[in-house]
Amino acid sequence: MQNQIVHESISEMKKYAKALQGNKNYVAKKTAEDPEYFTKLAQGQNPKYLLIGCSDSRAPPNEITETDPGEIFIHRNIANVVVPTDLNINCVIQYAIEHLKVHNIVIMGHTFCGGVKAAMKQDSVGGLLDLWLNNLKLVYEKHQDLINQLENEDDRVACLAHMNVREQVLNVWKNPIVQKSWQDGHPVMVHGWLFRVETGFIEELEIEESIPNNLSKVFKLNFKPTQPQPKFKQQIEEKEDERARSPSIRKRFQRMQSRLETEIKRLTITLQDANQEVEKEVVEQVSEVLQKDLDFTTDDN
Ligand SMILES: [Zn+2]
Structure with a gap:
């Protein structure tokens, strides 16, 4: 038993060490291409998009879009959820819009999402996780008739992941900072993507909610002028x-x-x-x- 634990620990340490070695290789490769690469990177970031994606290790935003560090401002959480009261995501959205001046926000879901899959089941995955998955369950409840028609579980997961992206796009529109961006003359667009893990392709979802005018009046806000007249x-x-x-x-x-x-x-x-x-x-x-x-x-x- 003890030998097994020692053996497993050594194996894990090797994986950990591999990551640091990988970093050395990365630096060597980048500086071979451009000796000034990191010096330039240190001068600041100018990302064009804010991407809100899933924490899943199979959906790394920079790699699948062939973008470099500095090009995408990224927030990730389990199943790419935009919770209106989440301090973390709201700070990211505000910073991206007001300081980095991004014009595009992308919600990116993916197929084979473990969070989405768990939300369709009744088995508890633990207190906090169950609470978080409630955000997905709300979407599932709304579209369960459509989703449950699909026989294959992977298809059902993909369908809910798709519906979840649409719902989170709407949640971004409901955000006051995003709504106000239009009034401030800095219009932000919101897009929905579904990354297909099994093919590597990103599907751009056609979402009528991409246009702010389609946001329900219930959530539309009127802002007082920022500068005094x-x-x-x-x-x-x-x-x-x-x-x-x-x-x-x-x-x-x-x-x-x-x-x-x-x-x-x-x-x-x-x-x-x-x-x-x-x-x-x-x-x-x-x-x-x-x-x-x-x-x-x-x-x-
Ligand atoms: Zn996921």
Whole structure:
């Protein structure tokens, strides 16, 4: 038993070491083609797409699209799901649109997806995973009559993977950041792909939901203008001026100033017989404390 564990551990370590050796080979190959390759890559990224795909190791986005590092901004999770409250995916979407300025978002599902397959079964796969798969089950429930007509399980998985892509495209459209991109003059398009593991080809899905206008009115959002209109801006400035001249702030300031002067006078009288240096030091300290108090009160307003 122990020998078996040792043997398995060594075998796993070898696989791990192979990955690091693979990296050395990769660097050697790239620098042989272009000695400046990594220096150029370090200067920044300018991806044209955001791809949301499945974590499945058989669907590596760069490899199957023959793209290089720096060309696709990628987010992956189990079964390429866009959950509206997922902080992680929402940060990726916001960064891709607002900072990287991508114009295309691709949802990529794939055939033989383990997540999709598990979602069609009733066997539990564990607490958190079951929760996550509920996102897929919702899609399955919606289309089960169509999917269950297919005899072959692989076909049923492919069909649900396809339906899931359509649903996630819609979820991307429902996203406020994506919707707002159109109003901000930076229109983002959303596409659906199904990667066929068995052939290596990507099928571009014809999805009527690719057009934002087809999004249900229930989810359509109207945004307030980002930049204040000139008249509105003027009103804000006038209000700020008014606030600065406010009698209550002025009174408070005068009150603090008067308190400061009184405190200094009192201390000067108390310490009139003391050493001149000590007196000076104490007065300075009190002044400093009161001035801080005064600054704080003024800032606070
Ligand atoms: Zn998958």
